[in-house]
Amino acid sequence: MSIDPILLLFPPGWIYTTGGPNLALPLLKGFLEVKGIETYLIDLNIGLSNYFNLKISDDEIANACEIPSLENLNKPYYISQEQMSGIAKPFNAIWDIQLGFHYEGCSFSSSDDIKRFSELSSPFDNFYEEKLLASVEKLNPSIIGISGCAPAQLLSTFQIIRLLRRKGYSGKIILGGNLITRLEKSFIKDWVFELIDGAVLFQGEVTLTSIYFALQEGRELDSVPNLIWKRNGKIVENKIEYLTPKDFGRPMYENLSFNSYWGINYIPVLGSRGCYYGKCTFCAIPYAYGNNGFLGNDNPISVYDDMVSGYELTGINKYKFMEEALHPAILKKLSDKILSENFDCEFEGYARFDNFWKDENFLKRVAKAGLRKVYLGLELITSGKRGLLNKSDSDITLEMLKKFSDAGIKTHIFTLFGYPGTGIDEAIKTIEFVLKHQHLIDTLDIFPFYYAKHTTVPFVIPIIDSAKDWAIEYDYNPMMEGVLRNEEVTILCERLEDVIWNERPEWLHPLYRMCSPWSTVHEFV
Ligand code: SF4
Known part of the structure; x- marks a missing residue:
C-alpha cells in the first residue's frame, strides 16, 4: 500500500x-x-x-x-x-x-x-x-x-x-x-x-x-x-543512531525558488558533515550533527555531481559549502575534478587556520577551481591566553592572510571577545591587528562570549533559569578574579564594533556580504 x-x-x-x-x-x-x-x-x-x-x-x-x-x-x-x-x-x-x-x-x-x-x-x-x-x-x-x-x-x-x-x-x-x-x-x-x-x-x-x-x-x-x-x-x-558516511544522501533542490533569495544567489552544498576538529571549548555549532559534531567526509566526486546537478536545475554556478570547516582532502579532490572537467564555478566556505592553507600550490589550485572566500575563526590574535580556547590551530595568522590574499581568496574573520580568562587587552590588540592589516580582510564579525548549551567552559558557572527553559545560551557568573561579566563583555564588544563601523562599515554590514564573495558584483557594478 x-x-x-x-x-x-x-x-x-x-x-x-x-x-x-x-x-x-x-x-x-x-x-x-x-x-x-x-x-x-x-x-x-x-x-x-x-x-x-x-x-x-x-x-x-x-x-x-x-x-x-x-x-x-x-x-x-x-x-x-x-x-x-x-x-x-x-x-x-x-x-x-x-x-x-x-x-x-x-x-x-x-x-x-x-x-x-x-x-x-x-x-x-x-x-x-x-x-x-x-x-x-x-x-x-x-x-x-x-x-x-x-x-x-x-x-x-x-x-x-x-x-x-x-x-x-x-x-x-x-x-x-x-x-x-x-x-x-x-x-x-x-x-x-x-x-x-x-x-x-x-x-x-x-x-x-x-x-x-x-x-x-x-x-x-x-x-x-x-x-x-x-x-x-x-x-x-527512542535510541539515538548517528548517520554514517555510507548513508549520506545527495541534496535535491527542486521546489525551491532559486533567484528569489536576497543578494547574489548561491546553491548550498556539503563536503563534510560537521567540524573535523570539534574541540574548541566555547563552540556548540556542530553539535547537532551528532557523534561529537563530526560524521565524516563525503565523496568529493558525489559533491561535484551535486554542484553540477544544482547548476543544471537552477542556472546558478555559485556555491556555499555549509560544513563548519572545509577539509583539505575534500577540497583537493573536488578542485581536481572541477579543473579536469573545466566546470566554471565559484564557491566559498568556513575554514580553520590550519597548516594546510600555508601550501601555496594548494591555494593556487583551489583558487583556480573557484574558491573565492573563506570564513575563518580567528577569535583572538595570538597571545599567551589564546590557548585557553583550545583551538589548536596555526599561530601564523598574518602569513596565512597574506597567502590567501596573494591567491585571490577573500577572507572573513570571526572574532570572539570576553572568553573567560581573556580580557580587554586581547580584544583591543585583535582589533588593532585587523585594522593594521585591513587590506587582507574582506569582512569581519565581533561576537561576545556566551555560555553555549552543550559546552563546558572553565572559570564560569552558567546561570540556568527555569523561566528560560528553551535557552541555548546562558548568562554566567565568574568563578575567578579578572573574568569579565556578561555586561562587561557586551559593552566591550559594542565599543569595538563602533570602531569598526567608523573605520570599515562594510565589514559588518549585511548588505555588503550579499555580494562580496562573488565576481558577478564587479560585472554589474
Ligand atoms: S569554533 Fe570552528 S573549529 Fe572550533 S569546534 Fe567550532 S566549528 Fe570547529
Whole structure:
C-alpha cells in the first residue's frame, strides 16, 4: 500500500541576507526520494519575502557596494526593514531582517512565551492560508515535517502547527533541526506533544524514512531512531543512531525558488558533515550533527555531481559549502575534478587556520577551481591566553592572510571577545591587528562570549533559569578574579564594533556580504 507524500517546511524566522536556502530540506528530500518517498519542499521564509515583495534588488545592492559607505549601505537595507516593521507594527510586534518576527514581550528562550504567543494572530496568517493550506489540500501529505535552526522559527513553527490543526489536518506533524536537537529533553512538554507527533534529534533522514514506512506498514514507532514521541499517552525517547558516511544522501533542490533569495544567489552544498576538529571549548555549532559534531567526509566526486546537478536545475554556478570547516582532502579532490572537467564555478566556505592553507600550490589550485572566500575563526590574535580556547590551530595568522590574499581568496574573520580568562587587552590588540592589516580582510564579525548549551567552559558557572527553559545560551557568573561579566563583555564588544563601523562599515554590514564573495558584483557594478 502506498501512502501520501511527505511535505517538508522551512518556517519563517531565518535571516534574509543569506543568498540561498537552508540545506536541511534539500538533503532530506534527496534521501527520502531515493527511498521511493515522494517529498515536497516549501521554504515559507523566502515565500513570505516574495509575498510581501521585500527583497532588496541586485541593482540596489550593486549600487550601494560601489562606494560601500555606511550611508550607501544603509539606504536600501532600511527601506526593506521599514517595510517589514510596518507590517509587524499593528500586531505589536517586530519583524527584523536578521532576527525574524517576534511579539513585544515574547522571549524565544521561554516555552511558556512560545506557547502563549503562538496562539495570537500574525501578519502572516493570510499568507499561510493562501500558500500553505492550499498546498496541504492539494498534496494531502501523510507527514508534515518542519525543520528550523533559528530561535525565531520556534514561534512561527507553532503558529503554523496550530493553524494546520485548526483547519483539520490530522496527519503526522514531525519537528526537527538544529534547534530542536540542541533543546533535546527541555523540548519535551505536554502541550507540545498534544500538537505534534514527534521530534527528531540530530540528522533526520533515517528517522523520517522509518516513520514513513512504519505508517505504511501499520507499525508502532518504537524502532524509529532519534525520535521523541508519545506512546500510549506517555512521551518516550527512542535510541539515538548517528548517520554514517555510507548513508549520506545527495541534496535535491527542486521546489525551491532559486533567484528569489536576497543578494547574489548561491546553491548550498556539503563536503563534510560537521567540524573535523570539534574541540574548541566555547563552540556548540556542530553539535547537532551528532557523534561529537563530526560524521565524516563525503565523496568529493558525489559533491561535484551535486554542484553540477544544482547548476543544471537552477542556472546558478555559485556555491556555499555549509560544513563548519572545509577539509583539505575534500577540497583537493573536488578542485581536481572541477579543473579536469573545466566546470566554471565559484564557491566559498568556513575554514580553520590550519597548516594546510600555508601550501601555496594548494591555494593556487583551489583558487583556480573557484574558491573565492573563506570564513575563518580567528577569535583572538595570538597571545599567551589564546590557548585557553583550545583551538589548536596555526599561530601564523598574518602569513596565512597574506597567502590567501596573494591567491585571490577573500577572507572573513570571526572574532570572539570576553572568553573567560581573556580580557580587554586581547580584544583591543585583535582589533588593532585587523585594522593594521585591513587590506587582507574582506569582512569581519565581533561576537561576545556566551555560555553555549552543550559546552563546558572553565572559570564560569552558567546561570540556568527555569523561566528560560528553551535557552541555548546562558548568562554566567565568574568563578575567578579578572573574568569579565556578561555586561562587561557586551559593552566591550559594542565599543569595538563602533570602531569598526567608523573605520570599515562594510565589514559588518549585511548588505555588503550579499555580494562580496562573488565576481558577478564587479560585472554589474
Ligand atoms: S569554533 Fe570552528 S573549529 Fe572550533 S569546534 Fe567550532 S566549528 Fe570547529
